[in-house]
Amino acid sequence: MKRFQIGEFEELVLLTVGILDGNAYGVTIRDEIEDRLSRTVSVGALQTTLRRLEKKGFLESNHGEGSEPRGGRPKLFFTLTASGKKSLDYVRATRNELWEALPQTINNLS
DSSP states (O other): OGGGOOOHHHHHHHHHHHHHTTOOOHHHHHHHHHHHHOOOOOHHHHHHHHHHHHHTTSEEEEEEEEOGGGTTOEEEEEEEOHHHHHHHHHHHHHHHHHHHHSOHHHHTOO
């Protein structure tokens, strides 16, 4: 399942695109991650990650309509693909397996 392995930031981006369900473009993705996780996200890192996930086949992009405030430029919307969902399922299952393998002595630490 190595094909579905992703890094932590890639996981956050895929999850956020799924959460935004149809309204995921650069600004909304960044804002959602920053609001939910109190984590600063650079535009450059986000754009690089979005392109990488698209190249892997985990995301698809489509241009929306242009708007006057954007000088007629359309927003680029991202959606999760079936492969992207499989990747998230793989990451979740892997993490759950590791959590379940922790000995009780570790779980009791505070």
